[in-house]
Amino acid sequence: MKFSFKIQQYQTDAVNAVVDVFKGQVRPAQDTSYFFDPGRLVPVKTQKAKNTNAYNLFQQELDEQEAKQDIILGYANAPIKLDKAQLLENIKHIQGNNNITPSKELIEGQGKCSLDIEMETGTGKTYVYIKTMFELNKQYGWNKFIIIVPSVAIREGVKKSLQTMEEHFMSQYGKKARYFIYDSKNLTKIDDFAKSNEINVMIINNQAFAKSLNEEKNKEGRGGDKGALIIYSERDEFGSRKPIDVIAKTNPILILDEPQKLNGPATQKAMKRFNPLFSVNYSATHKDKHNMVYVLDALDAYNQKLVKKIEVKGLEMKNLKGIDSYLYCEEIETSPIKPPRVRLEFEVQQTNSIKRVRKLLSEQDSLYALSNGMKQYEGYVINNIDPRGKGTVTFTNGEVLHCADVVGDVTELYKRRLQIRETLLSHFEKEKELYAQGIKTLSLFFIDKVENYRKYNEDGTQELGEYGKIFEEEYMRIFDSKSTELFKDDPYVQYLNRVAADVHDVHTGYFSIDKKGHSVDSKCERGKDTSNDESAYDLIMRNKEALLSFDNPVRFIFSHSALREGWDNPNIFQICTLKASNSDVNKRQEVGRGMRLCVNQQGERMDLLTCGEAMVHKINQLTVVTSESYADFVGSLQDDMKAALYKRPTHASIDYFADRTVKVDGKQYKIEREQAGTIMLYLGVNGYADYDGKITEKYKADKEAKDFAPLPPQLEELAPAIHKLIQGIFDEEVLKMMVADAKETKVKANPLNANFDKAEFQALWNRINHK
Numbered sequence: 001m002k003f004s005f006k007i008q009q010y011q012t013d014a015v016n017a018v019v020d021v022f023k024g025q026v027r028p029a030q031d032t033s034y035f036f037d038p039g040r041l042v043p044v045k046t047q048k049a050k051n052t053n054a055y056n057l058f059q060q061e062l063d064e065q066e067a068k069q070d071i072i073l074g075y076a077n078a079p080i081k082l083d084k085a086q087l088l089e090n091i092k093h094i095q096g097n098n099n100i101t102p103s104k105e106l107i108e109g110q111g112k113c114s115l116d117i118e119m120e121t122g123t124g125k126t127y128v129y130i131k132t133m134f135e136l137n138k139q140y141g142w143n144k145f146i147i148i149v150p151s152v153a154i155r156e157g158v159k160k161s162l163q164t165m166e167e168h169f170m171s172q173y174g175k176k177a178r179y180f181i182y183d184s185k186n187l188t189k190i191d192d193f194a195k196s197n198e199i200n201v202m203i204i205n206n207q208a209f210a211k212s213l214n215e216e217k218n219k220e221g222r223g224g225d226k227g228a229l230i231i232y233s234e235r236d237e238f239g240s241r242k243p244i245d246v247i248a249k250t251n252p253i254l255i256l257d258e259p260q261k262l263n264g265p266a267t268q269k270a271m272k273r274f275n276p277l278f279s280v281n282y283s284a285t286h287k288d289k290h291n292m293v294y295v296l297d298a299l300d301a302y303n304q305k306l307v308k309k310i311e312v313k314g315l316e317m318k319n320l321k322g323i324d325s326y327l328y329c330e331e332i333e334t335s336p337i338k339p340p341r342v343r344l345e346f347e348v349q350q351t352n353s354i355k356r357v358r359k360l361l362s363e364q365d366s367l368y369a370l371s372n373g374m375k376q377y378e379g380y381v382i383n384n385i386d387p388r389g390k391g392t393v394t395f396t397n398g399e400v401l402h403c404a405d406v407v408g409d410v411t412e413l414y415k416r417r418l419q420i421r422e423t424l425l426s427h428f429e430k431e432k433e434l435y436a437q438g439i440k441t442l443s444l445f446f447i448d449k450v451e452n453y454r455k456y457n458e459d460g461t462q463e464l465g466e467y468g469k470i471f472e473e474e475y476m477r478i479f480d481s482k483s484t485e486l487f488k489d490d491p492y493v494q495y496l497n498r499v500a501a502d503v504h505d506v507h508t509g510y511f512s513i514d515k516k517g518h519s520v521d522s523k524c525e526r527g528k529d530t531s532n533d534e535s536a537y538d539l540i541m542r543n544k545e546a547l548l549s550f551d552n553p554v555r556f557i558f559s560h561s562a563l564r565e566g567w568d569n570p571n572i573f574q575i576c577t578l579k580a581s582n583s584d585v586n587k588r589q590e591v592g593r594g595m596r597l598c599v600n601q602q603g604e605r606m607d608l609l610t611c612g613e614a615m616v617h618k619i620n621q622l623t624v625v626t627s628e629s630y631a632d633f634v635g636s637l638q639d640d641m642k643a644a645l646y647k648r649p650t651h652a653s654i655d656y657f658a659d660r661t662v663k664v665d666g667k668q669y670k671i672e673r674e675q676a677g678t679i680m681l682y683l684g685v686n687g688y689a690d691y692d693g694k695i696t697e698k699y700k701a702d703k704e705a706k707d708f709a710p711l712p713p714q715l716e717e718l719a720p721a722i723h724k725l726i727q728g729i730f731d732e733e734v735l736k737m738m739v740a741d742a743k744e745t746k747v748k749a750n751p752l753n754a755n756f757d758k759a760e761f762q763a764l765w766n767r768i769n770h771k
Contacts, residue, residue, distance in 0.1 A: 001545045001548050001549055001601065001602075001603050002164075002167075003545065003599065003603045004602060004603040004604045005168040006605065006607075006609060008607075010123070010296060010304065010306065011124055011127060011128050011131070013098070013294065014117055014119065014128045014294045015131050015132045015135050016135075017094050017098060017115075017117065018115055018136070018280055018293065019135050019139055020090060020094055021087060021090050021091055021094065021113070021115060021293060022080065022082060022087075022090070022136075022139075024082055024086060024090070025080060025081055025082055027139065027140050028078050074194035074195050074246070074250060075143070075194070075195070075197045075250065076144065076250045076251045077143065077144050077250065077251040077252065077277050078141060078142065079251070079277070080278065084106045087106055088105070088106045091103055091106070091291050091293060093661075093668070094293045094294075095293060095661075096661025096662065096663065097663045098293065098294055099295075099660075099724060099728055100292050100293070100294075100295060103292075106291065107291050109279060110254050110256075110268075110271050110276045110278070111254065111276035111277050112277065112278050113278045113279075113290075114278065114279045114281065114290035115279070115280045115281065115290060115291050116281045116283075116286055116289065116290045116293065117129075117282045117283075117292075117293065117294045118283065118284065118286060118292065118294065118296065119282065119283075119296045120296055120297055120298045120300070120301035120595075122301070122592065122595030122597070123301050123306045123307060125257075125282045125284075126158060126161045126257070127161070127165065129255050129257070129282050130161065130162060130165060130169065130177070133145050133177065133199060134169055134172070134173045134177070137173075138173060142253060142277070143196075143197065143198060143199045143200060144250040144251065144252040144253065145199070145201045145252060145254075145255060146202045146203075146204060146247070146252045146254050146255065146274060147201060147202070148204055148205075148254060148255065148257065148262060149205050149206070149258065151261075152205060155203055155205045157568065158203050159181055160544065162177060162179045162203075164545075175199065176198075177198075177199040177200070177201050178192070178196055178198055178200050178201065179200075179201040179202075179203065180202060181202075181204070182202055182203065182204040184208070184230040184231060184243075187235065187237065187243055190202075190243050190247060191238075191246065194247070194249065194250050202247070202252075209231050209244075209270050209271075209273075210266045210270045231244050247274055248274055248275035251275055251277045253276065253277050253278060253279070254271060254274065254276045254278075254280070255279075255280055256279060256280070256281045256282065257282055259281035259282070259288065260283055260285055260286060260288070263287060284297075284298070284588075284644065297644065297648070298588075298641050298644055298645060298738070299648070299730065299734060302734070302737075302738045303727075303734075304608075305607070305613065305617060307620075308596070308597065308598075308617075308620040308621060308622040309617040309620065309621050309622070309738065309739075310591055310621075310622050310624060310637070310740070311622070311623050311624070311739070311741065311742035312623075312624050312626065312633050312634055312637075312739060312740070312742055313404060313422050313623060313624070314626050314627075314628050314632070314633050315404055315415060315419065315628075315629070316404060316405050317406055317407075317410065317629075318401070318405050318407050325346075325408045325409065326345070326407070326409050327344065327345070327346050327367075327380075327401070327408055328344065328406045328407070328418065329343075329391075329401040329402065329403055329404065329406075330343040330344065330404075330421075330425075331343050331391075331403055331425070332391040332393075332403060339362065339363065339385070340385045341361060341385065342360070342361055342385050342391075342393050343358060343360050344358070344367070344393075345358045346359075346367055346370070347374060348370070348374075349371060349374050354374075361382060362382070363384065364381065364382060365382050366381045366382075367380035368381075379395065379396065380396075380399070381395060381396040381397075382395060382396075383395055383396045389744060390403055390404075390743045390744055391403040403743040404422070404743050406418060413470075415627055416467060416578050417470045419625050419626075420445075420470055420474050420576065421474045422576075422625045423443055423574050423576040423623075423625045424443075424471075424474055424475055426443075426573075426623045426625070427441060427443045427556070427573070427574050428478055428482055430573050430574070430621070431492075434598075434619065435491070435492045436491070436492065437606075438600040438602070439599070439600050439606065440547070440549065440550055440571050440601070441571065442547060442548075442556070442557065442572050442573065443555065443572070443573065443574035443576065444556075444559065444574065444575050444576070444593060444594065445467070445577075446559060446575070446578065446579065447558060447559075447560065448560075448578075448579040450465075450509070450511050451465050452466055452467045452578070453465045453558045454468060454558075467558070467578060468507075471507060471556070472504075472507075475503050475507075475556075479501075482496060483496045483497050495550065499550065499551065499552075499553040500555065505553040505554070506553050506555050506556055507555075507556040507558065508554050508556075508557060509557070509559065510558070510559045510560075511559070548571055548599060548601075548603075549601070569593075569596075570596040570605070571598045571599065572594035572596075572622070573594065573621070574624075574625065575590070575591060575593060575622065575623075575624050575625070576624075576625040576626075577624075577627070579627075587636045588637065588644070590624070591622060591637070594622040597616070597620050623742050634739050634741075637739060638735045638739065641738070642732070645730055648729065649728075649729050649730065650729065651689075651695075652679075652680060652693040652695065652729055654673065654676045654680055655676075656725075657676035657679050657725060658671060658673040659671065659672075662718060662721035662724075662725070664717065664720055664721050669717075669718060669721070671718070671722075675714070675715060675718075678712055679711075679715065680693075683699075683726070686699075686709040687699075688709075694731075695726065695729055700731075703723075703727070
């Protein structure tokens with residue numbers, strides 16, 4: 001399978017936001033900056049060729065010099081001709097178009113300016129900055145780029161993206177980018193980077209140069225690891241030059257992926273040695289602020305349906321007064337022809353032991369009787385089963401259980417079993433629906449220890465760990481119920497029986513590999529929560545597209561929690577964290593691996609353009625199965641989201657609207673203070689804002705209905721821009737829409753049939769409907 005890429009407006013806007021900063025910069029016509037032997041600091045020589053023949057003669061002369069004198073030639077990015085005032089004016093213009101507070105000054109940072117692009121996880125920031133490089137080359141001739149990343153995970157992901165998107169950009173720009181990962185053992189790539197006049201991209205993680213800078217300081221006093229200083233040291237095999245000097249002579253443009261993880265003083269100082277032309281920072285959560293030129297935050301991404309909607313299955317531990325034994329409320333089943341029933345797991349006294357069983361029960365069923373007289377279940381007779389909301393079961397003794405509530409003696413291992421079971425139930429339910437639409441469903445389990453999934457005997461043979469065994473037991477129980485002969489004509493059942501009948505084939509693990517070829521725990525560097533292990537990421541990235549095919553039986557992936565940063569397969573629909581909850585872990589990071597919109601068997605992304613507005617979030621729902629309660633997990637997740645949305649104003653005011661530059665039909669307008677006052681009056685008179693400037697439910701309802709009260713005539717022309725500003729005000733209620741409770745009852749469609757229109761039914765209905 002190959003991914004299919006579309007040109008989407010929001011990504012084009014992000015590209016243009018960077019390119020337009022340099023409006024007025026003239027692309028040189030066949031004039032190329034050459035530099036000679038940068039290790040010996042020979043001055044730059046520039047040739048402005050007036051015609052092709054002169055250019056070819058000059059190139060031939062240089063080639064002869066290089067052959068005779070062993071002189072290294074290279075191409076550098078042409079310098080920025082715009083002054084600071086022009087750059088700042090361009091930036092303000094772009095900020096006005098993108099509803100961003102105008103910058104007061106130009107922030108240089110790395111190079112002549114440092115630009116910020118904010119894009120929510122899963123919206124394609126890697127695609128955006130790769131396209132930005134092609135567009136900067138097209139508009140201004142710049143062709144030297146360095147992508148700096150904070151980890152091996154992101155580095156390998158960037159390389160995979162460049163490979164995957166190669167044909168897509170070839171069809172747009174008629175050329176390919178030459179890309180490579182910096183490797184201190186292969187310095188010839190640096191020469192190739194410098195000497196080529198094509199688009200050249202070096203990918204490097206900061207440990208490869210920032211750590212070296214620190215050790216270079218240490219070496220001055222106490223010696224040090226020479227291997228770690230390769231990028232800064234003169235190398236015999238590199239013509240007695242320093243690699244950093246060769247790179248610096250090219251005046252590269254720096255692309256910083258996740259800059260908030262690159263803001264340490266050593267890294268910032270080391271980046272200056274690249275002698276960058278300018279830098280662009282791409283992240284969902286910027287910390288150090290530069291000149292922001294584009295923003296697509298979590299709220300924008302959700303409202304524009306660019307990421308999956310999140311639903312959470314949380315396990316809630318409860319202590320009921322009258323029970324000290326085990327009881328688990330799994331689900332409530334509804335039927336158009338039967339009363340609701342509840343599936344409970346409880347303990348049953350057998351001849352010589354106690355066994356846990358799962359049964360589908362109805363009202364008036366007694367747990368005491370069904371457990372063969374276990375005293376702790378006395379009084380537990382089902383009085384009412386209510387499928388509404390999260391679903392509740394009420395017993396005659398007054399005790400109440402919700403779906404996913406678990407009571408009594410629950411070990412840590414059994415809690416993991418319940419999580420695995422819930423993940424499988426969600427997987428099978430979603431898989432059947434999506435299979436009919438040509439979409440493969442994947443589920444991802446994060447674990448803390450590899451031995452819990454896979455372990456090795458003394459002779460090196462491999463066997464399943466506890467989680468692996470539990471997975472296979474629970475999988476087969478559900479699979480047997482789904483693949484029954486009763487439904488053998490169902491295409492989904494045929495698919496299950498064809499590729500998923502052998503439980504050993506449906507799951508696999510991606511872990512770090514040791515020298516013996518054994519899977520081992522991934523280790524994190526100090527101060528980091530993700531691993532830099534190349535062996536595991538190589539496996540993950542290599543199999544990314546293969547996992548999306550129905551012909552591949554693997555549908556469940558186990559991975560070490562330290563590897564979560566590298567996992568972003570678009571068809572992850574369930575994420576289960578089989579580890580103790582850690583309140584310090586950013587919940588957005590936990591769910592981020594599954595936020596991308598899914599793709600079908602043709603590699604087409606199931607977005608607004610493919611499946612329409614009504615279906616995007618119906619198809620794209622990510623279920624997170626957590627050992628925390630729903631309320632605890634969602635509370636932490638929403639806190640993380642609110643922290644990321646701190647820039648958004650929380651209420652309307654004259655100051656918010658005044659002096660804003662907005663764009664309507666390609667024209668720019670400035671909102672004067674008097675006009676800002678008129679907007680506030682409009683909001684108040686129409687009940688769109690309360691006394692404190694909070695946007696009301698009436699405004700939200702009119703927005704949904706696309707039926708706003710008309711603005712005053714003098715503002716009518718600006719209506720689209722004004723409403724965009726109003727909708728940019730942060731409303732915490734939206735967060736509740738972004739994250740749903742997976743246990744909430746989903747009402748299935750039950751359309752009226754032809755009997756409804758019959759005269760006999762209408763006569764009956766008219767007599768009884770008032771009741």
